[in-house]
Amino acid sequence: MSMTRAALLSLLLLVAGCGQGEPRKLTVGVVNTERVVSEMPEFRDINLSWAAETGSFLSSIPKSKEELDQRKLKELNDRIQHASKSWQARSSKFYEDAYRRITSASEQVARERGLDIVVIDTMHLPAVQYTSGENVTTDILIKLNQK
Numbered sequence: 001m002s003m004t005r006a007a008l009l010s011l012l013l014l015v016a017g018c019g020q021g022e023p024r025k026l027t028v029g030v031v032n033t034e035r036v037v038s039e040m041p042e043f044r045d046i047n048l049s050w051a052a053e054t055g056s057f058l059s060s061i062p063k064s065k066e067e068l069d070q071r072k073l074k075e076l077n078d079r080i081q082h083a084s085k086s087w088q089a090r091s092s093k094f095y096e097d098a099y100r101r102i103t104s105a106s107e108q109v110a111r112e113r114g115l116d117i118v119v120i121d122t123m124h125l126p127a128v129q130y131t132s133g134e135n136v137t138t139d140i141l142i143k144l145n146q147k
Helices: 003-017 033-038 041-060 070-113 137-147
Strands: 028-032 117-121
Touching: 028 033, 028 070, 028 137, 033 070, 033 137, 041 070, 070 137, 117 137
Parallel strands: 028 117
Antiparallel strands: none
């Protein structure tokens, strides 16, 4: 765990225990962002669009080496670079929007359920190490589908 994360978690635990009487137990929610993103209709749509465009692109490539002269090879390379940049931009926009929407829905669920923290549980980018927490993934999906 990084020093910043450890300090933040320590501060949260300290604040959760402050006050009079018995220390209040920190309430943690957990959201599996990979599941949330994969169940978004936009994710399915972008994947179907990518598959269709890839299929169309692959079918346009000449089948034999004889059909590929230097000019056609350069055109093909230019199309690949253009498509790659286009898909990178679309993908980045999708994930930025998805992150913003998940964050907003997480804040709503946290308020409604009285959670102190919502931990983002992502295989590729774990935000905080934790041993337990209330899984709020389904609640996030419900909030996103209400809009």
